[in-house]
Amino acid sequence: MRKTTLIICLALVLGLGPAAALRAGVQAATDESLFREAKLLVFDKSWTAALDKLDELIDKFPSSPLAGQALFYKGECLSGLGGREKDALRAYKSYIRLEDAKPSLVEESEGSIVDLAFDLCARGDASALREIESRLDHANKVVRYYAAYKLSLVADKKEAVKAAPVLSRIVETEKDPELLDRARIALLRVSPESLKSAEERKPRVESTVRMLRIRVMKAGSKEPAFSLNIPFALADLALSAMDEDDKAAIRKKGYDINKIMNELAKSKESILRIAGDDGSVIEIWID
Amino acid sequence: MAEHIEKCPECRAESGAIERLLAQTEAVRSEIRAAAASVDWDALPGQIADRVMSADGKARRVAPAERSRGWLAALRMKPVLVGLVAGLVVGAAAMYFALKAPGPGAKGNAGYYASGEFLDRAELEMARRNTLDYLEKSQYVLLDVFESADEGPVVPAAVRSERARDLLQRKQYLNGQLERFQMAKAKAICDQIEMLFLELSQIDSELTAAEIGKIRGLVEERQLLLKINLVKKELQSGV
Numbered sequence: 001m002r003k004t005t006l007i008i009c010l011a012l013v014l015g016l017g018p019a020a021a022l023r024a025g026v027q028a029a030t031d032e033s034l035f036r037e038a039k040l041l042v043f044d045k046s047w048t049a050a051l052d053k054l055d056e057l058i059d060k061f062p063s064s065p066l067a068g069q070a071l072f073y074k075g076e077c078l079s080g081l082g083g084r085e086k087d088a089l090r091a092y093k094s095y096i097r098l099e100d101a102k103p104s105l106v107e108e109s110e111g112s113i114v115d116l117a118f119d120l121c122a123r124g125d126a127s128a129l130r131e132i133e134s135r136l137d138h139a140n141k142v143v144r145y146y147a148a149y150k151l152s153l154v155a156d157k158k159e160a161v162k163a164a165p166v167l168s169r170i171v172e173t174e175k176d177p178e179l180l181d182r183a184r185i186a187l188l189r190v191s192p193e194s195l196k197s198a199e200e201r202k203p204r205v206e207s208t209v210r211m212l213r214i215r216v217m218k219a220g221s222k223e224p225a226f227s228l229n230i231p232f233a234l235a236d237l238a239l240s241a242m243d244e245d246d247k248a249a250i251r252k253k254g255y256d257i258n259k260i261m262n263e264l265a266k267s268k269e270s271i272l273r274i275a276g277d278d279g280s281v282i283e284i285w286i287d
Numbered sequence: 288m289a290e291h292i293e294k295c296p297e298c299r300a301e302s303g304a305i306e307r308l309l310a311q312t313e314a315v316r317s318e319i320r321a322a323a324a325s326v327d328w329d330a331l332p333g334q335i336a337d338r339v340m341s342a343d344g345k346a347r348r349v350a351p352a353e354r355s356r357g358w359l360a361a362l363r364m365k366p367v368l369v370g371l372v373a374g375l376v377v378g379a380a381a382m383y384f385a386l387k388a389p390g391p392g393a394k395g396n397a398g399y400y401a402s403g404e405f406l407d408r409a410e411l412e413m414a415r416r417n418t419l420d421y422l423e424k425s426q427y428v429l430l431d432v433f434e435s436a437d438e439g440p441v442v443p444a445a446v447r448s449e450r451a452r453d454l455l456q457r458k459q460y461l462n463g464q465l466e467r468f469q470m471a472k473a474k475a476i477c478d479q480i481e482m483l484f485l486e487l488s489q490i491d492s493e494l495t496a497a498e499i500g501k502i503r504g505l506v507e508e509r510q511l512l513l514k515i516n517l518v519k520k521e522l523q524s525g526v
Contacts, residue, residue, distance in 0.1 A: 043482045043505070104452050104488035111459040118463075142456055149460065178417055182460060185413070189406055192399040211399070229400045234409070238401075241408035 031061040035070065042073055042080075051077040071095040072105045075112060085116045089131070092116075110135065110143040118150045129159055136166055145170060145179065152186035164191040168198035184234055199231055212238060212286050216246055219279025232286060235261055249276040260284065414464035418473050419522045421457055422515050425480045428454065428487070429512065433503055435494060444493045451487035458484075473522065476514050483511075 034057040041050035054070045054077065061067055072095040078088035092109040095101055101109075117131035132154075135147035148166035151159065163186065170183035187195035212235045216226035226246065230238055239247075239257050250257055253274050260272055271285035293299065401409075428450050431442045442450075458481050465474040483502060490498070506512060 039482070039486075040505075043479060045478070102489050104448075104455065105485070107452070108455060108459075108485065111456075115459075115462065146456075146459055150463070153463070178420075178457065178460075181413060185406055185409055188399055188401050189403070192401075196398045226405075227400065227402070228405060229398065231399065237409050237412055238405075240412045241405060243408075 031057055031064040031066050034060075035066045038070070038073060042076055045080060047077040047080040051081075065100065068095065068098045068100060069102075069105070071098070072101075072109060075109065079112060079116055085120050089113060089116050107140065107142055110138070110140070111146050114143075114147050114150050118154070121154060126156075129154065133159075133162060136162070145183075149182055149186055152190045157190065160190045164194040167191075168194050171195065171198040172202050181234060181237060184231055188230065195231070213284070214238070214242075215281075215283045216243075217281045217283075219276075225280075246282060249278075249280060250274055250282060252276070410464060411468050414461065414468055414470065415522050417457065418461055418465065418470065418477065419519060421454065421461060421477060422473075422480075422519050422522075424450070424454060425484070426512065426515055429480075429483070429502075429506060432487070432494065432499060433506075435499060444491055448488050448491055451484040454484050455481065455488060473518050476511070476518050479509065479511060480515075 034053050038050045038053035038057065041047075041053060051074065054074045057064070057070050058067050058074075071091050075088045075091035075095065078084045078091055092113050096106055096109050114132050114135060117128040120128035121132075129151075132147050132151050135143050136151070138144045138147065144166055148163040148170070151163035152167060154160045167183045167187045167190075170179055171187065174180055174183070184195060187198070212228070212230055212232045214226065214228040215224040217223075218225045226243065228238060239261065247257070250260075253276070255274060263272075271283060274282040274284075276282070428447065431447060435442070458477060461477060462474075464470075465477065483505070486502070494502075
């Protein structure tokens with residue numbers, strides 16, 4: 001009896017095993033091909049067609065490991081389509097909640113949620129701001145920083161200023177020049193005084209200069225047409241962003257703006273005055 | 288005027304009083320500023336002169352002839368002194384406004400200041416530079432991947448994945464700027480590269496020849512490297 005049972009079990013294992021494996025192989029080929037096709041369509045921004053493929057994948061193969069990832073790409077399609085931001089938010093949030101969610105896609109999802117919330121807020125949905133604010137103390141600094149940066153761009157200045165503590169922290173602690181410049185400009189928008197405090201708290205080399213000042217006075221005017229006080233670290237960016245007419249006036253006088261900056265940086269608190277032919281005066285100094 | 292004040296004790300006393308008054312105004316600058324704002328400075332000297340002339344007449348009525356010759360001289364000088372007082376007050380106010388008023392020029396003297404328009408221009412410049420940097424780094428990553436197919440892994444898979452992830456983070460910041468400043472061509476190419484990096488960031492192991500072949504096929508079919516170079520040229524020339 002025991003021998004007969006063993007033979008039956010063995011026959012079942014040998015018979016059903018390959019059948020199950022075969023079935024799994026067929027499924028993998030199908031969900032994988034759907035996924036691959038969908039990703040190619042996403043690559044070409046064919047959002048509707050990609051969405052159809054992803055929905056098909058999720059419907060037909062709900063237990064496939066790719067069905068989870070499909071949620072992320074669904075979020076991409078929905079946000080790309082426009083007008084379906086709330087659906088996109090749901091898709092990203094569903095993906096983040098998955099146990100096997102990939103860290104790089106989770107980071108991307110968080111960033112996309114912040115972007116979508118920002119767009120919704122710009123169209124009058126003030127409640128969407130909560131999505132951004134709640135990420136200001138996110139454990140992942142990539143998410144935290146991005147939320148602060150986006151919040152600083154919100155039109156409501158009372159809300160935007162809530163980004164100041166995180167932005168100040170970036171200025172104080174970060175080394176990446178791109179991130180630093182972004183945080184400085186964002187703070188100049190929402191809270192220049194916070195930028196000053198953050199720069200002061202930051203450990204400085206003794207010889208480091210702190211502030212670049214530029215004034216452009218038009219002929220016959222006592223008020224400066226252009227006035228700027230910014231951290232010297234933004235000097236290069238500031239000079240590139242100067243009005244073309246002002247830059248032309250400097251060039252016309254035969255000055256090399258890069259040399260000027262180097263000279264001013266060396267001789268602290270010296271001032272450069274450039275008088276234009278039209279009576280305008282440009283003053284640049286560092287202290 | 289100075290000689291007269293030196294000789295005439297009464298005028299000297301009056302001048303001293305004015306000086307003390309002006310010194311005291313140092314302590315009440317804010318009040319002066321508020322008061323000064325409500326005064327019609329053009330009409331003020333005339334008004335003061337009118338009032339003093341009437342007060343002068345009154346004084347003459349109270350004590351007509353007992354005064355000495357020196358006193359009479361001082362009396363004759365009163366309109367001049369009034370003019371002097373008015374001039375000093377106007378001058379002090381003008382000095383105060385010139386040195387202390389927080390006009391646009393002095394607005395940011397104590398701290399950082401930049402106009403919204405300037406910050407927009409700075410962000411545009413930053414978008415241009417950072418997109419250029421993003422495209423250059425993307426080229427390196429893609430070329431590394433292709434070299435891996437020919438000569439074996441040039442960059443370890445973990446490093447490549449980390450680089451892809453770093454570029455994805457940078458791209459997040461660029462998205463808004465590229466849209467805001469209508470840099471459509473740059474946005475389109477950066478979006479396509481982003482999808483490739485999404486794939487690369489998820490692959491921690493070495494890429495198989497088949498995977499590299501797929502990526503290479505996609506890049507060549509869409510002429511991504513050529514497009515990257517064209518957009519880079521445009522950005523470098525500030526277009």
